[in-house]
Amino acid sequence: MTSLALLIPIALFMGLIGLIAFFWALRRGQFSDLDGAAARILIEEDEDQP
């Protein structure tokens, strides 16, 4: 029982952190351009400097 009293709050707390992280990402517009995010990794950064 004592282990449960410890583990359950820990599990809930970690889940809550995930939920908060998701809300943060949603508010920062991380999901506003999913296609662009997928393509952006392919942009050659050096090309810009002549």
Added chain:
Amino acid sequence: MTSLAVPGTDAGHTIAGETVHTVLSVPGMHCAGCMAKVERTLGRIEGVATARVNLTARQVAVDHHDTVAVPDLVASLAQAGFEAQPRLDRAEPVSAVRPLMAPLAVAAFACMNVMLLSVSVWSGADGATRVLFHWLSAVIAVPAVAYAGRPFFASAWGALRHGATNMDVPISIGVLLATGLSCYETMTGGKEAWFDGTLMLLLFLLAGRALDAMMRDRARAGVDALLRQAPAGATVVAADGTPAWLPATDLVPGMVMRVAAGERLAADGAIARGASRFDQSLLTGESAAVRADTGDTVLAGTLNLDNPVDVRVGASGEDTSLAEIARLMASAGQGRSRYVRIADRAARLYAPAVHSLALLAFVGWLIAGAELYHALVVAIAVLIITCPCALGLAVPVAQVVAAGALLRRGVLVKDGAALERLAGVDHALIDKTGTLTHGCPVPDAACLAALDGTDAAIALSLASHSRHPLSLALTRALAARGVRTVDLTDVAEIAGRGVEARHGALAVSLGRPAGAEGMAAALSITGQPVRIIRFADALRPDWAEALARLAALGVPCAILSGDNRAAVAEAARITGLPARATASPAEKQAAIADLQAAGARVLMVGDGLNDGPALAAADASIAPGTASDVGRQAADLVFTGDSLLALPRAVSVARATMRVVRQNFALAIGYNLLAVPLAMAGLVTPLVAAVAMSLSSLVVIANSLRLARVPR
């Protein structure tokens, strides 16, 4: 998106003064290379702080100093090879998915945690442990239900207040009663709490809603990306001769717009100086260009073909002929908004049935001698087990899968109701210019074949130097034939006459033939006879097969066009369809109303502004991707390819979708036929409810996924 941009970090670009935020729509972006090119092109302009592309919406947000004019941004993008238009409304389009994301996340989080606790209860947790777990579940579930259930509670309350009922009413009642009963059980240390089932129900239903909203968002992003026909502004010449670019909303009567050849008019007006020919096909459907001299009236949305002209603005904004069509459309769309979606029609039958069953169970158990508490538990179990979980998924999942499959085939579906309405059509009216035909001139194949290698190369080189519609068409056609350009010198485009240049020692030119008869271009090369290249507005590819398939689907077609009699008669002769010519926008709308009054369900296919009211009035409507802004906004579906086969494909997919939706309903009802007697007998535990709910939802989803394969 905007919060990611960090303005003013680059010292070289930081200039004191007003910073302006402009959003440009760039429909031509497709890949990472395009994104990089657009961002770098704009970033290099002096005075631009940041440029950030949103590839999903096909637009770029630019923060720049107010010394940088919007046309400069458009021009530099044009140099990089991207057509761009400033967005008319600055505000970000409102997303339908966005408000559902947070409730969905909360429901998923709470459902997972509560389910974990429930599993231990089901596997035999007892006494103090069970009470503790129920309390924990309650602490998680009650706020989660209150938050994640809001979309349903709000909708149900809205319906009830107006004395109506919808799918959300039984959902809300079920959810609220189940939560209340579970709280009571928890407080009294009872054996069974229903928090898990309640949250799972909300999770599944929210997932269905989110899918539905996602489909609408995606289609709208696609349609928005195609925005380009309506000019967002004009270059206005002040009294002292200084030109300035003004957005369309700031134009007032009396101003003088300078309209270059190849530009669209932003407002109605009279020509103050110059003469040119105008392409009015967007407004009237008339394919031949109309000549206008000084003093003649020209209309917003028409394309200036030959010469630069000055136009004195006569009407702008709400007063233009464009706005008149918009008013017609607003009244035409009212009929369609009365359409009741199949899910809501099902709910009208379903909700009373479920509620009377629950009541029956309650009364039945009371009569049988059970105590009040026990009868109430049974009644609530009936409500939970019959909560339209599978029904809530039955329609959106099928429609999303079908819309996704159509999207891959180049057909954008604006919303699920469009598929439902499209499935029922039994008549199709097709506009001619731009719908049955390309809406733009195509050079006659025989004329092109008559040009030998060098002549064709010279013609292509000359045409590639002009933005005239005939030149653009010739460039496309010759390039498609594999012709390559040759070197030209002294190239000059002379307004109203054409392109002249030298090829080695030869003087070459491409221009209007002397006779100026119909649509044609004359290619002259020193020492050779003048070649005439004829142009015609050709029918779209696969028209014959498309019309035959529509007929086979039981959808007879007819032509309804605003073009002149001769042009329409020709198209009617080739396609063998009945036709009506010179129909005004109001007459087109009336033609549809007549058919509807006779009991027909009409599909309107059209592209022009003049089709707008008809597209809005018809039971379902489709526009090609090349259609006018208004056409695309008014239509339910937009097809992006050239081929007319998109029409029968869309109709057959819509019908297949409705078949699957009905199967899903049958599956959901079949599940209820099994589960309800168990619930009424008082045999359903939270475990049974959870398993049954998941199973029925999975079956419905699996059945809907069959739609992912679209026949050719």
